[in-house]
Amino acid sequence: MKALLLATALTMLLPLEGYAQSSDELTKGPNDTANVLNYGMDYGQQRYSPLNQINKQTAKSLVPVWSLSLDDNRSQESQPLVYNGVIYVTTHNATIAVDAKTGRQIWKTKVEYPPETPRIVCCGIINRGAALYEGKLFRTTLDAHVMALDAKTGKELWKETVIDWKNGYAQTLAPLVADGVVITGTSGGEYGIRGFIDGWDPATGKHLWRTYTIPGPGEPGHDTWPGDTWQHGGGSTWITGSYDPELHTVYWGIGNAGPWNAMMRAPGDNLYTCSVLALDPKSGQIKWHFQFSPNDPFDFDSVADMVLANLNIRGQPTKVLLNGNRNGFFYVLDRTNGKLIAANQFVKTLNWATGIDENGRPIESDLTKKMRTTGETVEIWPSVWGGKAWSPSSFNPNNGLVYANTLELGMKYTPTRPQYRAGTTYWGADLAWVFPKDGNVGYLKAIDPLTGKAKWEVTSPTPRWGGVLTTGGGVVFSGQLTGEFEAFDVDTGQKLWGFQTGSGVEGQPVTWQQDGVQYVAVTSGAGGAYVVYAGDERLANVPAGGSLWAFALNPQTSP
């Protein structure tokens, strides 16, 4: 008891500096090259760093500096955070602090959840990262809890239940801290949930607000759901939103409607599924919405990165939101009001629609119309993985291009009529995959967001399933499901460097500078949705096994 008291007293005496990230620090993004404090590298999720020690000339001298075992065979998609020389990384069952220079583990705190929980997780047992604020680390758990740890010690400070996981709600996302509120979403779009976004008090874990992504009776948009369909309509929120502090607005992508069989929720647009919501972080109030795929039959979740950038639109500097949508179109919206600026196809093969009209509504193809009226099996491109799945892209402010891991994969799709049963899947379609003739499912592309056209593309048989990072040194970083972590020339796509990490890379690369050295870190560890669900046997010789890698230039060989 005495020892405990002493320890507590000591902790209280230690200067908070070094562990207390302020709201101010969270807004610095790429201007703070010593730290990585945001999911997406900055509030706008551009995944860009001005650092240029590693550049087109020097990248060939990259070497691993260290590697740390994550002691876990599940998929590793966590984005590392870096603060004052400490890396924070998560797995589905642990939170880990690592000395950024030596790769030594500083602390590791286990996360316990009931062994049945994976039954309600459709697509890979993962965790995508943490958030840091005022000396605390926030994360979510598979069994739908939000928790805060002491960033210095890993000690649990609070843990709150979001909702009963047994009804199909899981959490894999990294929280967002915006204007002093911890904001989280939920998975479960394939389990008949009704989605929502939550706000929490970082100090105490007190629940501050909940905004449902499917309006209830009396709320605007409720009439886009026939009968009781809204109750199990999906609308998950499984990827972290972005934040514009100037506009005091959070942008959060909303998942697919459930079940996939759209005839079961017709007629109606099924708001706000497959949309982006603009929210007030303090109250959760909806400022505007934009729906990408109304009454969606094809699982075109719109949760993936909503990237905030400033582009010149018809001679006017404009605050835009960029989204390479699963439905295969690249969207540019005016983020002050949600108005459409551009929407163009960015995948080669797309047959569910013929275009997007000026109001932002997809013009559905005859094939889709036929499926809707007859319920017949149709071959649809892109597949339920979309033209781009969850894989977060990078916006390079130096040339205005978006670097994204995109997909060419189709499906034979047959709608079915599932019965809702709490805590079990509520799919609503049978699938068979249709692989492209040349076998290349993966396309890393440098996309012009205003036209959807690629300046260059690099193909791969199996898709790149992780994040993309670009830098001021003109380098693009991303990993392969077959294990290679690679660097490309930002202008040409020419490969500059590669390293085999020992398992598939599904992680999100980050970079920072410490004591004059530029580091790049990424997690390796196959086992996400594509590996378990897509039936791509070309991955049969990629072993599972999670690790965290750090790279830098070899001082002996770099110029």
Place this chain on the structure above:
Amino acid sequence: MRTPALVVLAWGVWLAGAQVAGAADDQPSPAPSPQLAAEGKALYGQFCRNCHGVNMVNPGTSSFDLRKFPPDEHARFVNSVTHGKNTMPAWGDILKPEEIEALWAYVRTGGKT
């Protein structure tokens, strides 16, 4: 006090059953009836395909390639599906024994139905 005793009893009966089934399993079970396999396929689509792949096609690295499940290990199948195994969740509280039999019939088709 009664409930635990009952549970223990039930457990014992189950174990005995499993052992009997295990002994019989040394011979390959008879070819699955197409109707049962079709029922199993539907259940598979609802509960198993997202971890074990459409038509059981998957690289076998992060879950289990069920096309390679030994056809003479019925008891192991029932046991693993009922109680879970390592990172494979248990299904005993969701699936009825006859549903697990239907799944077994489907798994024995190797996904070719």
